[in-house]
Amino acid sequence: MIAFAVRAALSGLIVAAVAMIARRNPAAGALVASLPLISVLGMIWLWRDTGDTVRLADHAEATFWYVLPSLPMFLIVPALLRHGAGFWTALSAGCGVTILLYLALVPIAARFGVTL
Numbered sequence: 001m002i003a004f005a006v007r008a009a010l011s012g013l014i015v016a017a018v019a020m021i022a023r024r025n026p027a028a029g030a031l032v033a034s035l036p037l038i039s040v041l042g043m044i045w046l047w048r049d050t051g052d053t054v055r056l057a058d059h060a061e062a063t064f065w066y067v068l069p070s071l072p073m074f075l076i077v078p079a080l081l082r083h084g085a086g087f088w089t090a091l092s093a094g095c096g097v098t099i100l101l102y103l104a105l106v107p108i109a110a111r112f113g114v115t116l
Helices: 002-026 026-034 038-052 053-070 071-082 086-110
Strands: none
Touching: 002 026, 002 038, 038 053, 053 086, 071 086
16 A cells, blocks of 8 residues: 555656646646656556566557557647637547547557557
């Protein structure tokens, strides 16, 4: 339970740091947010907990594939905001498109032999 609390606290600190940095400099906040810090921490913790190279390799590869359908959200949200959509509408649309792309990714990837 202590390990979980430490992991949650560290992850929360990263998110809070991104928000604080972005207040002062949106580009710097975006840079920190774009770093795969949570993915790297997840891999470190998975390795520490299991020492399983196959599981870690599968996790890292799946993370790559799941990042791809999330990328359009970072173009949809600002485009909608710049065209007058409200924040929650833009965010919901971006998340909705991301969910649809996630759902499409699994069967498409399977056609090419990628198991997610």
